[in-house]
Structures are given as C-alpha cells and as structure tokens.
Amino acid sequence: MKNFFVVDEMGEATVIEKKSRFIAKIIPIETEEDAISRIEQLKKQYWDARHNCYAYVLGDNNEHQRFSDDGEPQGTAGKPILDVLLTKNIHNALILVTRYFGGTLLGTGGLIRAYTKSSVESVAAAQLLSVCDGVKFDLQVDYNSIGKIKYIMVQCGIVDVDEEYTSDVLLHITMKEQDFEKFKKQVDEATSAQAVFSNIEKVDYREKVD
Numbered sequence: 001m002k003n004f005f006v007v008d009e010m011g012e013a014t015v016i017e018k019k020s021r022f023i024a025k026i027i028p029i030e031t032e033e034d035a036i037s038r039i040e041q042l043k044k045q046y047w048d049a050r051h052n053c054y055a056y057v058l059g060d061n062n063e064h065q066r067f068s069d070d071g072e073p074q075g076t077a078g079k080p081i082l083d084v085l086l087t088k089n090i091h092n093a094l095i096l097v098t099r100y101f102g103g104t105l106l107g108t109g110g111l112i113r114a115y116t117k118s119s120v121e122s123v124a125a126a127q128l129l130s131v132c133d134g135v136k137f138d139l140q141v142d143y144n145s146i147g148k149i150k151y152i153m154v155q156c157g158i159v160d161v162d163e164e165y166t167s168d169v170l171l172h173i174t175m176k177e178q179d180f181e182k183f184k185k186q187v188d189e190a191t192s193a194q195a196v197f198s199n200i201e202k203v204d205y206r207e208k209v210d
Contacts, residue, residue: 002060002133002204004091011126015118017110019102024118026095026126029056032064035094042096050101053115055082056094062086072099076111084119090128095119127208133177134205139187140170140196148190156183160205176205 007028015022025042029035035056043052055067055078062085067078081095097118106114141149146169153161153173160174175183187195 002131004060004089004131005128005209006091006131006206007093007126008129008208009127011122011124013118013121013125015114015121017102017106017114018104020104020106020114021100021102022114022118023098023100024095024122025097026090026093026119026122029058029092029094032058032066035066038094039096042098046098048100049098051077051099052096053077053081053099054094054096055079055085057082057085057090058092060091062091072111072115073108076108077115080112080116081119084116084123088120088123090123091131095122129206130209132205134174134203135177135180135200136172136174136203137200138170138172138198140168140198141187141191142168142194145191145195149187149195152183152186152190156186158183174203174205177202 007026010025010027012023012025015024023046027038029038035058039052039054046052051070051072053068053070053072055065058064065082067082069075069077077097081097085093085095097115139149149171156175156179158173158175162172164170184197
C-alpha cells in the first residue's frame with residue numbers, strides 16, 4: 001500500500017552558521033539520469049562554492065538511494081541530507097546543499113546540524129503532494145440521480161471529477177482506493193443499482209499537502 005510524499009514544486013532555503021552559508025534546494029526527479037543532470041546543473045550554477053553536497057531517493061520504496069559529502073568530512077553532509085528525505089517519507093526527490101565557507105570550522109556536530117537544518121527548511125518551503133493507492137473509473141447516471149451522486153461525492157471528499165452531459169451524465173472520477181467500496185455501495189443504494197461503473201483501474205492518487 002502506497003503512502004508517501006513527492007515534491008510538486010521545488011523548495012529553497014538558506015541557513016547561516018558562523019558565516020558559512022548553506023543553500024538547500026529540494027527538487028522532484030523521475031530517474032537517476034534526471035538526478036545526475038540536476039546535480040551537474042547546480043554545481044555549474046554554484047561553481048565558486050566550497051561544497052555541493054546532496055542526496056536523492058528514487059522508487060516507490062526508495063529502493064535507489066545515493067548521497068555525496070563532496071569533500072566534507074565523511075558522514076557530515078550527504079548522510080544527514082538523506083536522513084531528512086527518509087524521515088520525511090519523501091520519494092523521487094533530490095536535495096542539494098551548497099556551502100559557501102565562512103572562515104570558521106564548524107566541527108562534525110556543527111556540520112551535521114547545518115546540513116540537516118537547511119535540508120529540513122527546504123522541505124518546508126516546497127509544495128508537497130501525498131501519494132496513496134487510488135482508483136480511476138467512469139460512472140454513468142441519469143439526470144434524476146446526479147444530485148444524489150454529487151452529495152455522496154462531497155461526503156466522500158471526492159474532488160477529482162470531469163463531467164460529460166449527453167443523454168445521461170458521465171462522470172470521470174479519481175479517488176482514494178480505500179474509499180471506493182463505501183462510495184460504490186452508497187451510489188448503488190441511492191440509484192437502486194442503476195448507476196453504471198466502468199473502466200475501473202488502479203492509479204496513484206495525489207493531493208496537495210497544506
């Protein structure tokens with residue numbers, strides 16, 4: 001059963017620690033090639049920075065995980081960034097943190113805190129989508145029943161709907177799979193089982209996180 005988050009719109013945050021500047025960006029990715037391309041692009045953009053550290057995860061189970069300390073002491077940058085992605089349950093995303101050295105050494109603990117904090121703040125600045133198992137289907141009803149159907153849809157929190165009006169009303173609906181059987185039962189009861197469900201298929205259901 002799917003239950004995780006993805007990035008809809010990238011987020012960026014800047015953290016200052018003892019004059020060192022940490023610029024963190026979280027970016028949606030779809031493939032490893034996509035991740036590598038974005039990393040190279042950001043490294044060119046911040047070519048004058050001391051470090052460009054990153055971590056990324058790919059797959060419904062985060063089965064692909066990569067990270068880099070990019071010259072920072074081992075375990076002080078890439079792993080903390082990766083831990084933010086895993087702790088926040090974010091999939092298919094890259095976080096890259098650029099560090100401009102401020103002249104003062106932060107020590108192992110200070111680096112871990114700075115890379116973690118900047119990563120967390122980039123997540124907070126992003127627009128996330130929650131992802132769970134969904135179902136997409138068509139629902140055909142007559143005009144006398146559409147009012148009842150729309151009331152049931154509101155009660156079930158269904159908002160992803162396209163409508164076609166011909167001799168009947170054809171609704172194209174996407175909803176959470178966990179609510180489908182309840183919705184279908186209520187529709188059958190309201191229409192004496194005259195409503196027609198068709199083209200039922202499983203999909204990812206995504207909704208914005210406030």
